[in-house]
Amino acid sequence: MPLNTVLLSQMMRDLSTQPGFTDALIKELGGRSQAGKKGPALLTPDLITELRKRILGKDWQGLDRFPGWTMREITATVHALSGVIGQKRGSSENSPGGAIPGAQVELAPFLDLGPYALDQQQTLSLDEPSTLPGFSTQGLIAPMGYGVIRGDGPNELAPEHAASQRLADALNRLAVNELDGAKPFTVTIGGRSASTPQALMETLIATGHQVSVIDARYFANFGHLHYKGDEVMMPFWINTRLAVPHSGWIFGLGARPLLVPVAHAEYEWRVRGPKVNADVSYYFGIDGKSEWRTMDTLDQSWVLKRAVHAYTGAQVVEVTRLAGLLTIAYAHQHQRHPHLPFGGYYDLGVCQDGISAIEWRMTGKVTLFPNTADTALFNDPRDAEVNAMMRAIPKDRSGAPPQPERIFGSLPTEPGAAGSFDTITIPGVSADLSASYAAWQRGDLHHTHGRAFDAVAAAVAFAGASALIAAVRRQRAR
Secondary structure, eight states, X not given: OOTTEEEHHHHHHHHTTSTTHHHHHXXXXXXXXXXXXXXXXXXXXXXXXXXXXXXXXXXXXXXXXXXXXXXXXXXXXXXXXXXXXXXTOOGGGGSTTOOOTTHHHHHGGGOXXXXXXXXXXXXXXXXXXXXXXXXXXXXXXXXXXXXXXXXXXXXXXXXXXXXXXXXXXXXXXXXXXXXXXXXXXXXXXXXXXXXXXXXXXXXXXXXXXXXXXXXXXXXXXXXXXXXXXXXXXXXXXXXXXEXXXXXXXXXXXXXXXXXXXXXXEEEEEEEESSSOOEEEEEEEOTTSOEEEEEOOBOOOGGGOOEEEXXXXXXXXXXXXXXXHXXXXXXXXXXHHOTTSGGGGXXXXXXXXXXXXXXXXHHHSOOOOSOOOOOGGGOOOGGGHHHHHHHHHSOOOTTOOOOOHHHHHHTSSSOTTSTTTGGGOOSTTHHHHHHHHHHHHHHTOOOBOOOHHHHHHHHHHHHHHHHHHHHHHHHHHHO
8 A cells, every 4th residue: 555545445434434424425426527537436326326335334345346347237237327318318319410409508518618619710829828727726626524535636737737728728629620510710829820639739849849649547546535634545446357367266166356446548748849838638538528638636646657658740640630530529429419327428438438549540459448438329420530430449338358458458557567566556456467467478367257157167066076975985885
């Protein structure tokens, strides 16, 4: 465990008996997230029930591996909620390429444009410093009583917040320039102009700015909680259906499934130059927003960070173009499907899906797990390139065991590097990952059989053993 860090179970051992605290915590975790890097903190009713059961039942070990479900189980609970909400949907959602009335107004909760409205023709100059407000913790940090705070403060990038927020707003607004009804928006700098996100990158590079992009992986922070000044370790666990080597009986029966903390993935732009110094990220978050964002809140120490791919020059332009295509494609999705649960999070994918799609285009491989987008929703002819990208990446909605390459590739530590798993401070993870990775390299990493199979196999084995013992006794008697 890192210094100044406690497990969620330790906090709840102390506070679960405090009147109303458990309900307040579950309500906070089940609501729409605030800004910053967030894991899947929006809970379906089934997940809320499971979380409550573990807390009230004082299942502290189970709480520290919450929920530990397979992807099939998680998909089922989202489907159940989608069915309830689906009864309220309008016919416009079933019309490919169709837009609902008042689409520009409906888009507002799902895309941050700052002061650059869709229905106004505007030009932004980056030749002058940003006039937007600086970093503030307002709306980011929420005291919950008993020494508990939800939310994180500023990191080392916070001093440039105004410039970063302006760049994020500009990239989002440029991305939807082609949205139906949008008025032209242009960004100028150094006598040059840009009307698309990728053109803005070209313009920044042409005016003497150093621009780079990394594909970054973290452990997703499920709660963003602090208790008496300590960080609360609260990942979201998934059952990969891979068997932890040597954890079962003979032939692997009864083996423990490999549980992994779900990852968070994003692309991160770093801009340094004579006019603009800013850092922004792109991903589709649990707030239902596929967009560029600032990245100046502090990460807790246990989430770690790894840059899997790094891009410069023309590759920066291409990654930016693809992120822009995803941004407008998700805008179309929100217009067509405004009643998807959680703003489309899970049904339209999680943070990994868009990053996987870009990784596939840039490298020909996908090293992220899980991907949850329902490709049946991605059928808008205006977004043909994004639709093809979403169809190309592996899917995990059905619960089929993922490729080990994607499980290990999602980690915020380099798989296979000497001692890399030892940097993971979540208890129990390092040993299981080390054993599983070594088995994968040897070619003998296997899937779990499932509880039903193990039960039948155990019964058959017991019956066989009993028969053998009986036969030996009869032989001895003769």
